Amino acid sequence: KAGVTQTPRYLIKTRGQQVTLSCSPISGHRSVSWYQQTPGQGLQFLFEYFSETQRNKGNFPGRFSGRQFSNSRSEMNVSTLELGDSALYLCASSRSGEDNVLTFGAGSRLTVL
Amino acid sequence: QKEVEQDPGPLSVPEGAIVSLNCTYSNSAFQYFMWYRQYSRKGPELLMYTYSSGNKEDGRFTAQVDKSSKYISLFIRDSQPSDSATYLCAMSEADSSYKLIFGSGTRLLVRP
Numbered sequence: 001k002a003g004v005t006q007t008p009r010y011l012i013k014t015r016g017q018q019v020t021l022s023c024s025p026i027s028g029h030r031s032v033s034w035y036q037q038t039p040g041q042g043l044q045f046l047f048e049y050f051s052e053t054q055r056n057k058g059n060f061p062g063r064f065s066g067r068q069f070s071n072s073r074s075e076m077n078v079s080t081l082e083l084g085d086s087a088l089y090l091c092a093s094s095r096s097g098e099d100n101v102l103t104f105g106a107g108s109r110l111t112v113l
Numbered sequence: 114q115k116e117v118e119q120d121p122g123p124l125s126v127p128e129g130a131i132v133s134l135n136c137t138y139s140n141s142a143f144q145y146f147m148w149y150r151q152y153s154r155k156g157p158e159l160l161m162y163t164y165s166s167g168n169k170e171d172g173r174f175t176a177q178v179d180k181s182s183k184y185i186s187l188f189i190r191d192s193q194p195s196d197s198a199t200y201l202c203a204m205s206e207a208d209s210s211y212k213l214i215f216g217s218g219t220r221l222l223v224r225p
Binding site: 045048055092101102103107 | 157162213215216
């Protein structure tokens with residue numbers, strides 16, 4: 001079956017711009033989580049959505065936002081980009097059950113110049 | 114101090130060796146413990162999943178959790194060059210199971 005699909009895979013932006021990243025979860029998965037991965041901080045939790053509602057949020061500024069659509073697809077947005085936002089942004093999906101087994105996508109690599 | 118500590122390596126071993134990877138943590142509320150493997154330019158892939166303390170074995174992989182010491186381990190037997198990757202430990206509390214806290218990852222190189 002198809003895995004978690006993230007688009008775009010690579011993108012370059014300049015400071016001050018905004019970016020939108022997209023994630024299509026595994027069919028039947030209703031929970032989508034987003035993580036930021038950088039060499040210095042590692043993987044850090046951004047937020048998690050279930051049935052179009054944000055259930056958890058990490059310690060990131062309000063410039064980072066997300067949403068989930070009725071078909072479980074999710075987008076995250078970063079406004080007023082800073083150099084430090086350069087990172088690999090990973091999306092993960094999970095079934096709606098009690099387990100927390102996440103399946104990750106390959107990520108969207110964002111470079112901010 | 115980070116909630117989860119993991120030696121970044123790199124760890125270089127010959128093919129066939131037993132590999133031991135470890136993480137320590139400070140949050141006693143962690144209940145779920147996972148190991149992920151990440152190849153270059155790929156997302157993390159779940160290897161092992163353990164709830165609370167104990168051991169779990171899956172093929173060449175064994176995960177151990179010692180909650181009293183706040184210490185988890187992953188053992189890889191008969192290591193192969195294809196095991197060369199970054200190994201990430203991850204943990205979560207029971208009431209925020211989708212919010213994983215990751216270690217920084219250990220780079221493993223298995224030499225042929």
